[in-house]
Amino acid sequence: MALGGLLVIVCVLGYAYGAVRLGDRIQVLAVARSVAAGQMIMAADLTQVSAAQDPKVALIPAGQAEAVVGRTAVVPLVPGTLLTPSLVGEAAFPPPGKIAASLALKPGQYPQGLASGARVAVYVSPTGPGDQPVPASSAAGTAPVRLAAVVLGVDLAGDGQGSTVVTLLLDEADGPTLAAASTGGVMLMQTAAGGA
Known part of the structure; x- marks a missing residue:
């Protein structure tokens, strides 16, 4: 009898606690x-x-x-x-201090399965004569410039010439660096959600 009464009290208290949490x-x-x-x-x-x-x-x-x-x-x-x-x-896009830019990238310049919302590191290689990327062997220790961006869209249909068009949101100050990149001189690498 006492055990049954105790069980009823425990059930009532449990229900009351759940109701408060809800x-x-x-x-x-x-x-x-x-x-x-x-x-x-x-x-x-x-x-x-x-x-x-x-x-x-x-x-x-x-x-x-x-x-x-x-x-x-x-x-x-x-x-x-x-x-x-x-x-x-706000109703205006991109937000102040940001720009949206689209890149035509070949396979190997971006991770497979890249999707909207992904955070990426954008590596822009130094360019040499003829607007070609400088080979690593002759870059004399010059590392690519690293920019942080968020993927706004990935158009697999691309530009009709075998490239995928990836649209990025990045800092406005990084725009000139990206615009000066040579064809083939840009590489995207996906980063962790908190990284940039």
């Missing part, structure tokens, strides 16, 4: 379908989900959907992503 959840905005970087966010791109309330994570409450619709995605958004203010930009 009460800490709030309705927030999430991505319902893929949105490319720079694309305007539409109401159909959003959905509401329940998420744990955490003061360290600035999720956008579901009630603020109207403030998000019409703004742009700062980076490519995939379905299921919980929206935070840092993922949503």
Whole structure:
């Protein structure tokens, strides 16, 4: 009898604890379908989900959907992503201090399976006469310039000449370095999510 009573008390306390924990959840905005970087966010791109309330994570409450619709995605958004203010930009793209650039790259100049949203290191090799990359043996210790970028898109159809067109978002200050690169003088390497 005493054991049965104790079991009932434990169950009631467990239920009460679970109810309190569930009460800490709030309705927030999430991505319902893929949105490319720079694309305007539409109401159909959003959905509401329940998420744990955490003061360290600035999720956008579901009630603020109207403030998000019409703004742009700062980076490519995939379905299921919980929206935070840092993922949503102004109506203008690219954001201030950033540029978007497209490169025609041959196989071997970018990692296989590269996709939108990936962070990459862009290595620009020094150029020699005739706008050709300087061979490593004669570069006299000159290392390629390393730039950080985010992939905005990968067009496998490419330029019709066997190249894949990769569009990048990078710092505006890196634009001249990338623009001065020779054909074949650019190499992309995918980096970890936190790296650059």
